[in-house]
Amino acid sequence: METTKMKKRIIIDMDGVLADVYPALIANEPIYANTLISPDKLNGIAEYEAFPHLKEIVTHDHFFRNLPEMDNAFNGLKYLNEKYEVLIVSAALEFANSMNDKLAWLNDHFPFINWRQVLFCGRKDVINADIIIDDHPKNLSVFNGQRFIFTQPHNTNITDPSYHRINNWNEITQVL
Amino acid sequence: METTKMKKRIIIDMDGVLADVYPALIANEPIYANTLISPDKLNGIAEYEAFPHLKEIVTHDHFFRNLPEMDNAFNGLKYLNEKYEVLIVSAALEFANSMNDKLAWLNDHFPFINWRQVLFCGRKDVINADIIIDDHPKNLSVFNGQRFIFTQPHNTNITDPSYHRINNWNEITQVL
Structure with missing residues (x-):
């Protein structure tokens, strides 16, 4: 069909990218x-470690x-969104009460994204695509395509050569 | 990796299957x-036609x-769920306020399904799988794998030979 x-x-990805x-x-x-919390001491530390109350905070x-x-x-x-077929994919099912908030947030901030372009899931490795932008190696590592790691404090010491690192959205528009 | x-x-699928x-x-x-509404006059009629107020009803x-x-x-x-890797996939994004209800309903009726097995999306053709069970030809027709059409009144006159028709859950356990 291609x-x-x-x-x-x-x-x-939403959190840590958008x-x-x-x-x-x-x-x-x-x-x-x-x-x-000292913002300058968060590099290379997993989010659950840096923020022991993460679950309480996000729920x-x-x-x-x-x-x-x-x-x-x-x-x-x-x-x-003009150049590619964009899908916004968030592992929202982990915090089920976040789904409505996430969709409302998306509609609010990116009104040009329509509901057909959104997926809320428990795992991202079942989605077919050519390119991924994500801050989490757990999502990148299982993806069969071009992988872009979006810099966030928790991933600064990840050096997997199969990930193309991007530090901000200006770099995305230069590279993609 | 296979x-x-x-x-x-x-x-x-959820609606019309589970x-x-x-x-x-x-x-x-x-x-x-x-x-x-006469239940015996619904065969072969699209849901939006059979139920003109469908949108108001489901929202x-x-x-x-x-x-x-x-x-x-x-x-x-x-x-x-024991024999296959099961994903429950619902086009819940069309009616965004349905997501929490759908997840609660799933937890309630099928407690052995965990959140990693659930996907709420706007389109199902981006999901990688071997088999689909759905009542809607629009989801079946774009799927590259074994396609099972679950009988519902709106699809009774669909005769696409690439769909294997199943009429109820007892048949599913016999065939799959």
């Missing part, structure tokens, strides 16, 4: 732990509804 | 249209939370 005219399909979760985790962790009070947009994500996603 | 030991992956939507549509349409009052389970679906799905 023809040379068909656009390549790209799957794009939505900037770290500022919100840093702001919320002290509420539970009564300690301050509380519409956490995903109010996240800031990653810098330049709007123009970057708009660009990709 | 080995002969791996289970085949099967994607299973959940019995027709009794609820038949009961609700007269509320809007002030007319009675109202936790419609998906209270659907009856299809006859013998519990034992049938339990059987498939």
Whole structure:
């Protein structure tokens, strides 16, 4: 069924790629732990380790509804959406009460993405695509296509040569 | 990565396969249209035509939370879940407020299905699997694998020879 005219399909993660979760985790962790988080000490540390109350934080009070947009994500996603067949794929099923918030957030921040382009799942390795942009090696490692790792503090020391590292949305529009 | 030991992956639809939507549509349409629906006159008629107020019905009052389970679906799905790698895939994004209800309904009726096995999407043709069970030709026709059409009134006159017709969950456990 593939023809040379068909656009390549790209799957794009939400948290840590479109939505900037770290500022919100840093702001919320002290509420539970009564300690301050140093943003400069988060590199190379898994999120669950850096934020011991991560589960409580993200399941509380519409956490995903109010996240800031990653810098330049709007123009970057708009660009990709014209050039590629874009699917927004989020492992939202892990925190089931996040689904409505995530969809409302998407509609709000990226109104040019329609509901047919959204997938909420428990695992991403069952989705057919040519390219992935994700911050988590667990999603990248099982993907059979071009893999782009979006820099986030937890993945800074990942050096898998099969991942093409991108540090921000400006780089995405240069490379893709 | 495939080995002969791996289970085949099967994607299973919710509405019209696991959940019995027709009794609820038949009961609700007269509320809007002030007319009675004859169950024996629904064969071969598209759902949107048979139930002109379908959209209002399914977006109202936790419609998906209270659907009856299809006859013998519990034992049938339990059987498939042991033999295959089961994914429950629902085009829930069309009616976004249905996602929480659908997940709660699944947990309630099929507690042996975990969240990693669930996908809510806008389109099913991007999912990689070996077998599909669905009542809608629009989902079956784009699937590259074994296609099972689950009999529902709207699909009774579909005769595509590439679909294997199954009329109920007892037949599924005999054939699959």
